Amino acid sequence: MRRLFGSVRSRATLAATLVVAVALVAAGAAVLLSLRSNLIGEAATDAERSARTVASSLALGKRYDQLSLDEEDEPVQVVDENRTLVAASEDLQRISGTDTDAVKPQVRPTTPAGGEEGEDSDGAKDDGAKDDGAKDDGDDDESSLHPGEIAEKTTYTNGSATIDGETADYRFAAVKVEVEGKGLLIVYAGAPLSAEKSAVNTALTVMLIGFPLLLTVVAGVTWLVTRRALRPVEGIRGEMAAITASEDLARRVPVPDTHDEVARLARTTNETLAALESSVERQRRFVADASHELRSPIASLRTQLEVGAAHPELLDVEGAVEDTVRLQRLAADLLLLARLDAGERPAAATRFDLAALAREEAEGRTGVSAQAPEAVHVAGSRGQVQRLLVNLLDNAQRHARSAVRVSVRREGEWAVAQVADDGDGVPEGDRERIFERFVRLDEARSRDDGGAGLGLAIARDVAARHGGTLTVRDASAGGALFELRLPLPRSDR
Template sequence: MQGRVTFTATVVSGLLLALGIGVMFLAVTAHPVGAAEVALAVAMILGFFASLAAVAWVVRYAVKRALRPVRTMRDELGTISDHRNIRRVTVPSTHDDVADLARCVNVALDRIEQLVERQRAFAAEASHELRSPLTGLRTRLELGLEHPEEEDWPETARAVLDDADRMQQIIADLLTMAKLEAGVLGTRGPIDLGELVRAETARRRQRVPIEIETDEGVMVSGARTHLIRVLTNLLDNADRHARTWIRVAVGTDGRDALLMVADDGPGIPPEERERVFQRFQRLDEGRRCEPGGTGLGLAISRDIAKAHGGELFVGDSPGGARLVLRLPLIGAQDPASSAPPVSTTR
């Protein structure tokens, strides 16, 4: 037979997935093929690569479309330049993880904005509280210098010292609050609440008598100096407003220790029970802070309670005020085996 035998490569289309790499393999045959088979092989090769390119483009488009809300959130967060421009991000209409992420971001922004507002208000209130004694001090000295021969200088010196003491107390309270917010609590250890109450009340000089009722072995874990600060603040508050008596009780309520300080003063209206724990807050009637107070005592006391894993709140009382400190017990006992000495109803 005349003619020439031509050896060509017939492509066997296939894709081997090995180590994540697509491998094209060729099978070589030794029989003559026609032009149609060659064209078919070329078409299969070109079709494969065209399909691969199409799949890559579709995947890229789908990923880009899915991440478009994330890029939008990134751009919107980038527009937040300071605390006065805390905008919320757009929540996609889809019900997927991206929408959940947007909602979480907005919740975080809400908290940040509230924190910034509280800090701004606190700074304004602190500056006002410091400005008041400074103004009084300056006025007293200026009047004395204008009429030095008529001024009672010993009395002026006492007034100046009183104003200086007030400023010093405000600054000390501000530093305490800053440490509590930073988580600086100090050395913690086991504390017998009953023993702490008896020791601290014994060294105080009260305007009215204090009745003490404590259970034995009410143990909590805490920083002693801070818990003394809470007790002192509660006793100071009661002493300012009590008419004839103050009552201090220590006991347990299930898995918690309770320290209650009550008085027979004008009491705290239910609608004011949260406001008394705000910084620099004073009630409009009855229970006003004395002139030497800083307005931070109860706010600091609640922060200390929270730092110890507890709470401080105003309990119900038929007359006067009842403030209750609740702290976790060391070695929690069976709730059914203890009876609380105070009502914790809020």
């Protein structure tokens, strides 16, 4: 079970099915309630029509035995103001839901003078006044009715009745009428609720059968649609698994011919693979170049030591020391590059004067002058920025004919340091290439004079880690101009 619902496809299908199920249940309940309400309303209308028909006959002065109470085979009761049954459907055998469960009218004696039932010889009603214990129907219009007048208000109740041996549920309507000589009468007429029950039961049966079928269709369609939608994702996953197994970073995942999130995921994945391939390739090249650069001083140092061991008088101590120093510098450069590649960033809390640092590094160098009269503070690693300036000055001195100039100034939100020489400059096509690792231009190919080709690469990496930039262009007096830009601390802007 856990594995079954562990996939996006299964969860999406389950979620869609549950949402549709809740919606169907809510809609079905609303339909059933609305259907039941409408059908009960229709039954109430039919019952009221029957009750008012009988009430109209009473208002016109018809006697109880002249009323048509059995025409529609529905229960009808006529009750006087004392809740005494005075007329009812002939075949009525049982009734509930009205004010009385009597089914046979009570015979009321006529007067010796031959007056109408319920009247004495003077024409007065023998029970026209309410008894103190009579039940009040609570209608506001009861006392305001005049003889022959039918109340506008109709009250409704639900009950059951047995007519000619058949029992059914009914909606009863009660209508009041004031009849001259009889007083206030209440007519109860019922309309069957069998149509309402039948319709509701039919609708409920259809829902109980149809809803599961509909949910099955929804689940199946969602399953198929989700499968089709996730097919490109599975293709991406499969290709990534193959790339991981083969370690072939040149491969790319398939990009679906759509413009949705899956297509963007595939493109982003390919961009990540391209960046990873480039990073791995740089790392391989770095390792190969580092091995090549280390091999030369190590081989030279070993040769000198072996010769010195065999012939002490031939030992070139000075050359061995130079090779050792060169090896030490190369190892330091490689270690710094490794730390920079690992994402090491300087502590932002360290503040130092870039102008003072530039003057300090320029001092004592032949042909190097510094123009940094005012303090320009920056934040970061003083040691790394010092290494950056040393590399720029070493590079400028190697290529200068006679002079190198260092300047530091503020420029907006930046601290700008420039190192210019009067050499031949850097060709425009090589101005980005010289910042790559182990790159030396043709005139600087000598390992003894040109170094390992890591100085400018380290300088640019340090500038980037400090949030700045390092670029090169032509100097105004000829030669190359390296420009370092570092952001000023917020408090100095």
